[in-house]
Amino acid sequence: MSNEKHEKLVNLIADMEEDEALTLTQELIDEGAEPTAILDICRAAMDIVGQRFEDNEYFVPELILAGEVLDQMSAMVKPLIADTTDEEDKVDSGMVLIGTVHGDLHDIGKNIVTFMLDVNGYNVIDLGVDVSPQAFIDAIKEKSPEIVGLSGFLTLAFDSMKETVEAISEAGLREEVKIMIGGGQVDEQILNYTGADSFGLNAMSAVNQCKEWIGEAA
Amino acid sequence: MTPKDSDRDPKELYQERVERIADTVALKETDRVPYIYLTRFWNAKLADMTSKDTMYDVEKSISSNRKAIELLQPDAFGAANYAYGQALEKLDYHPLEWPGGGAADDVCFQYIDKELMVPDEYDEYLFDPTAFYLQKYLPRIATGFEGLKHFPNFPTLSEWNIIYNLRAFANPELQESFKTLMEVGEMVDHSMTKMTEFIKEMIEAGYPMAIGGFCKAPYDHIVDFLRGSKGGMLDMFRHKDKLLETIDKARLLLNTNVVEGAKLVGCPYVFIPLHWGLDGFMSPDQFNEFYWPSLRQTIHDLIDAEMTPVILWEGDCTTRLEFIGDIPPGKAIYWFERTDLHTTKDVLGDVVCLRGNVPPSLLNTGTVDEVNAYCKDLIEYVGKGGGFILDGAASITDEAPIENVVAMAESVRKYANK
Numbered sequence: 304m305s306n307e308k309h310e311k312l313v314n315l316i317a318d319m320e321e322d323e324a325l326t327l328t329q330e331l332i333d334e335g336a337e338p339t340a341i342l343d344i345c346r347a348a349m350d351i352v353g354q355r356f357e358d359n360e361y362f363v364p365e366l367i368l369a370g371e372v373l374d375q376m377s378a379m380v381k382p383l384i385a386d387t388t389d390e391e392d393k394v395d396s397g398m399v400l401i402g403t404v405h406g407d408l409h410d411i412g413k414n415i416v417t418f419m420l421d422v423n424g425y426n427v428i429d430l431g432v433d434v435s436p437q438a439f440i441d442a443i444k445e446k447s448p449e450i451v452g453l454s455g456f457l458t459l460a461f462d463s464m465k466e467t468v469e470a471i472s473e474a475g476l477r478e479e480v481k482i483m484i485g486g487g488q489v490d491e492q493i494l495n496y497t498g499a500d501s502f503g504l505n506a507m508s509a510v511n512q513c514k515e516w517i518g519e520a521a
Numbered sequence: 522m523t524p525k526d527s528d529r530d531p532k533e534l535y536q537e538r539v540e541r542i543a544d545t546v547a548l549k550e551t552d553r554v555p556y557i558y559l560t561r562f563w564n565a566k567l568a569d570m571t572s573k574d575t576m577y578d579v580e581k582s583i584s585s586n587r588k589a590i591e592l593l594q595p596d597a598f599g600a601a602n603y604a605y606g607q608a609l610e611k612l613d614y615h616p617l618e619w620p621g622g623g624a625a626d627d628v629c630f631q632y633i634d635k636e637l638m639v640p641d642e643y644d645e646y647l648f649d650p651t652a653f654y655l656q657k658y659l660p661r662i663a664t665g666f667e668g669l670k671h672f673p674n675f676p677t678l679s680e681w682n683i684i685y686n687l688r689a690f691a692n693p694e695l696q697e698s699f700k701t702l703m704e705v706g707e708m709v710d711h712s713m714t715k716m717t718e719f720i721k722e723m724i725e726a727g728y729p730m731a732i733g734g735f736c737k738a739p740y741d742h743i744v745d746f747l748r749g750s751k752g753g754m755l756d757m758f759r760h761k762d763k764l765l766e767t768i769d770k771a772r773l774l775l776n777t778n779v780v781e782g783a784k785l786v787g788c789p790y791v792f793i794p795l796h797w798g799l800d801g802f803m804s805p806d807q808f809n810e811f812y813w814p815s816l817r818q819t820i821h822d823l824i825d826a827e828m829t830p831v832i833l834w835e836g837d838c839t840t841r842l843e844f845i846g847d848i849p850p851g852k853a854i855y856w857f858e859r860t861d862l863h864t865t866k867d868v869l870g871d872v873v874c875l876r877g878n879v880p881p882s883l884l885n886t887g888t889v890d891e892v893n894a895y896c897k898d899l900i901e902y903v904g905k906g907g908g909f910i911l912d913g914a915a916s917i918t919d920e921a922p923i924e925n926v927v928a929m930a931e932s933v934r935k936y937a938n939k
Contacts, residue, residue, distance in 0.1 A: 319758055362804045364754035371755065408618065408631045411750050458881045458918040459628055488859075488915065492882040504837075505801055 309336075309344055316348035317355070319365055321372050328376050338384040345373050349422040356419070357507045363415060366506075370418055397517040400442050401452035402430030403486075404463035409456035412486040412506075416452060419506040425513055436470035443476050449517045451480045452509065453499065456487035464489075464497040472498075481516045485509060531727035538596045539729045542910070546829055546874045547851045550907035553937035554900045556930050557731045557876070557910055559599035559792075560917040561629050562620075564589040567923060571627045572620035579604035579712045583719045590728055592923075593930040596910075597731035597790075598723060602716045603630065608708040611701060613664035616746075629919055636749035637661050640756065643763040646747070647770055649676070658747075665705060668698030720786075733788025734779045734828070739771040739815040741796045753797065757811060764811065772815045780826040789829045790854070793819070799836030805844075813844055824852045831876075834860060846872045858914045862903045875903055878914035879929050884921040889928045896932035 308331060315324035331341060352369045355361040399420055403413050410432045420427045428446055430438060439451060451471070453464045464484050471477050482499040485508070494502040503509045541551045562572040564585035575582040582604040590598050606621050614622075616637075619630035637658060638646065645653045652674050659666035671694060673686040689695055720730060737745075743764070744753030756764040783791055797803065798812040816832075823830045830853045834841070837859040845855070846869050856876035857865055865875055879895055887895075896911060903909045911933050917926050 321758065360804075362807065363802050364757050364804075364807060367751055367754045368758050406625060406628050408633065411634065457629060457631070458885060458915065458920055461882070461885055462920065488881040490880065490882050492880070492886060496882070496886040 306340075309340065312341075312344050313348045313351070316345065316369065316372055316376075317351035319368055321368060324372055325375055325379075328379055332379060332383065338380040341376065341380050345376055346422075349373070353419065353422055353510075366415060366418060397450065397513060398426045398428065398446060398448040399450045399452055399513060400428050400430065400439070400446060400448040400480075401454065402434035402439065403432040403454045403456075404460050404467055405433060405435050406463050407455045407457045407460045408432045409454075409486070412456065413452075413454035416454065416485065416506045416509045419510050420513060423510050423513075424519070436467040439467055440470060440474045440476065443471065443474075443480060448480060450513055451482045453482065453484045453497075454486045455484070455489070458488055460487065460489075461493050461496060464493070464499065468498045483509060483512050529727075531725060534727035535724065535729060538727070542596055542729070545907055545910055546854060548871070548874060548906075548908040554904040554933045555596035555910050556593075556933040557597045557599070557912055558593065558595055558916050558930070559731065559912075560589070560601050560919070561603070562601070562627075562919040563917040563921060563926065564601055566919065567592065572629065572919070573606070573626040575601075576603050576620050576630075577606035579715045582712075583715060586719065587723075590723055590726075592927065595728065595731075595930065596933075597729045599731040599792075599916075600716060600720055600723070602712065604712045604716075605709060608705045608712070611665065611705050611708065615662050615664075632745065634750050636752045638747040638752075640748075640752070640760050640763070643760065643767055647763075647766060649674075650770070650774060652676075665698060665701040668692065668694035668696070671695040730786065730788040730790070732790050732792045732831070733786045734783035734791040736779050736791050736793045736819060736823070736830075737775050738793060738795050738798065738812065738819070739768040739775060740798070740812045742771050742775055743767055744797050750797070754803075757803075757807060768811065768815045772819060776819060776822055780823070780828055783828055789827060790831050791823050791828045792831045792833070794833040795835055798841065799834065799838050800840050801836070805840055808841060809844060813841075817845075817847060820848050820853060824849050829853060831856060834858060839864065842868045845869070848873065854910065856910075856912065862899060862909075866903045866905075866909075870906075870908060874908045874910060876910040876912050879912070880914050881918040881921075884913055884918055884925050884929065887925065889924050892925045892928040893932060893935070896929055897936045900932065900936045 308327065312324060312327045312331065315327060328341060349369065352361060352365065356366060401413060401417055403410055413429070417427050417429050428442065428448065430442055443451065453467055455464060468482055471480065471482070483501040483503060484494065484497055484499045485503040489502050491502065501512050503512060541555050544551050545555055562575065565572050565575045568585035568588050570581055570585055575585055579602065582602050586600055606619065609617065609619060609622055616633055616635065617630055618624040618633065620626050620628060624631060642653065642657065655669045655672045660670045671689045671692045673689045675683065678686055724730070740753070744750055748756060779791055783789055798808055798816070803812065820830045820832070832853065833856045835858045838857065839860050842865060850872045854874045854876050855869065857878050862875055862878055869875065879892065883891060883895055899909070899911060911929070913929065
């Protein structure tokens with residue numbers, strides 16, 4: 304990052320200085336900065352945020368605030384650029400289909416995992432909460448993801464996860480995807496119970512698992 | 522055959538159980554580790570009912586509770602009564618989905634995470650929480666409360682204005698709310714009256730109550746019921762001073778009547794389940810700024826009033842162990858969900874009675890032998906020298922096979938010290 308102001312903006316975002324970051328973003332836009340350069344700044348800042356999260360320096364509140372800052376910056380920049388969106392950039396990235404399993408309405412953990420996968424460059428498709436096995440199957444057929452993430456907070460999710468994994472197998476799609484589970488009380492025992500491929504205790508373990516399975520995202 | 526207490530004098534048993542728990546809280550060694558449980562709808566499963574059955578019929582709720590207590594013979598019981606289905610329906614209560622009210626018949630209820638107070642309203646809450654609740658908050662959480670927005674704000678009135686403002690009670694929306702609330706009140710009263718009779722019956726049968734009161738960590742209350750999870754976390758950065766001021770205010774409000782309520786029912790155990798202070802959800806610095814000081818004050822206040830706080834530390838709280846020992850020794854129960862109890866015993870064993878933590882994964886999907894082995898280890902290591910109450914990590918999960926729960930309950934007798 305050659306430009307001093309660009310570097311400053313990266314640090315403001317990474318240091319959770321929301322107001323100053325947005326002011327400087329506007330200043331850069333007013334000075335005619337390339338919108339794509341600002342999006343690059345966002346990515347650089349998120350690399351730092353992700354690293355600090357992994358290092359236990361940052362926690363969920365910082366991720367949520369960083370996400371808010373990014374959303375606001377994107378909204379400021381988007382009117383200025385032709386729609387060469389992130390989605391296109393991510394076509395070649397690994398695709399992860401994620402959802403909270405049937406019967407469970409909790410989405411905080413799922414949203415954090417989705418966010419961390421997204422900032423790490425993965426193309427994440429979020430099916431929401433209370434997702435039926437059939438909805439996962441339909442989405443696998445339509446989107447062909449490499450990885451499926453099953454989230455659940457309640458203990459009823461153990462059975463919903465197992466049913467979902469079984470339904471994916473019965474639909475003949477089990478070999479097509481790796482399945483990871485996480486949230487609430489999920490552990491090694493539940494991994495074995497559900498027949499998934501991996502479980503994680505936090506968002507970084509989901510990111511690391513994706514990296515292990517399909518490599519760094521583009 | 523594991524010996525049971527069925528044939529003994531209930532009064533003697535009651536006293537013995539009360540003392541066993543009190544001594545355990547006081548970190549004294551007892552004849553055996555006590556077993557206590559709380560559950561939501563496992564009772565229903567035991568009694569071949571759906572969750573919805575027990576939410577819509579207090580008699581079914583009671584009979585399923587009775588069946589569980591008689592089967593498990595706990596040292597104290599938490600009566601699971603959620604027989605408020607009709608009341609919730611009549612009220613059209615929005616923050617919850619429950620069996621029969623948006624959720625399937627055989628699952629647990631779930632709270633919906635939502636922002637119910639915007640940041641600009643912190644000042645309104647701080648200035649006059651009652652007015653904020655009547656005029657804004659309650660109408661947002663249930664259709665039955667909507668008319669309350671017309672309720673006169675009496676402390677702002679004087680002289681004839683008090684009389685003029687009684688006109689509000691002619692407002693059809695306010696009248697409609699009153700009618701609804703009177704009906705809902707009757708429904709809740711019916712359920713609670715029946716349950717109170719049942720509790721007396723169980724006490725006479727020799728079983729002490731496990732919970733006499735309920736309280737919340739102030740930060741959790743603000744996140745769970747006012748600002749929502751996202752708002753509560755963002756406010757640490759965007760509205761830090763207001764958040765801290767509101768935490769102080771909420772603490773005072775939440776603690777009001779807790780002690781009196783517990784004294785009225787004659788049970789000193791005040792249950793405080795924690796939601797947002799666990800590892801990962803906030804940093805140790807944030808924990809020590811936004812979470813622990815107000816919770817610690819609540820714990821101290823309850824102990825000063827001769828209550829015994831029962832804190833359920835949800836999730837993994839390993840990094841919190843170094844801070845949370847700052848309470849009077851032998852006066853509280855820390856119930857841990859995922860935090861390793863061996864480690865916790867080593868760190869906090871001299872300070873606080875520990876409770877837990879047979880994992881839901883094991884209870885739901887393990888074998889009886891595995892449950893026995895797990896409980897034996899907890900009883901022998903964590904229970905050594907006293908100061909340990911056996912329970913599930915999330916008490917009894919709704920889906921747990923009966924034989925696994927029975928194994929957990931009986932293990933305290935099976936692996937007794939003496």
